[in-house]
Amino acid sequence: MIAVVPSLEELLRDPSRLDNLDQAALAALALKASTAAALIAARLTVAAASSTAPARSAVGFDAAGEIWLTVDEAAPILKHKRRWIYRNAATLPFVKRLSRKSLVCSKQGIDRWLATRRA
Numbered sequence: 001m002i003a004v005v006p007s008l009e010e011l012l013r014d015p016s017r018l019d020n021l022d023q024a025a026l027a028a029l030a031l032k033a034s035t036a037a038a039l040i041a042a043r044l045t046v047a048a049a050s051s052t053a054p055a056r057s058a059v060g061f062d063a064a065g066e067i068w069l070t071v072d073e074a075a076p077i078l079k080h081k082r083r084w085i086y087r088n089a090a091t092l093p094f095v096k097r098l099s100r101k102s103l104v105c106s107k108q109g110i111d112r113w114l115a116t117r118r119a
Contacts, residue, residue, distance in 0.1 A: 005028060008032065011029070066107075066108055067108065069104065069110075077110055078114070085105070
């Protein structure tokens with residue numbers, strides 16, 4: 001017998017529908033939910049990066065779970081000024097250029113880069 005797997009919207013309306021699902025159906029739903037969450041986070045990252053709002057904390061996460069920081073947030077971690085990051089962006093492996101004047105920096109990339117510098 002094949003169980004009908006409810007949609008995520010149906011589960012939000014009636015969570016008791018999870019009680020009738022087998023382990024494979026639950027795993028499939030968990031995969032769908034995590035994929036949807038990753039896609040939403042990636043879209044928020046793009047929206048936040050293209051926003052011109054000056055005050056924001058971390059730019060966000062992408063689908064791979066990468067944390068993206070603004071140049072203002074990355075500068076103290078790197079112990080350099082913003083200008084240094086912009087000037088060296090082409091050679092820094094953790095920098096992603098969104099436009100000619102807009103950059104974001106990968107938090108995990110910064111950590112890896114700093115670890116190689118300290119070693």
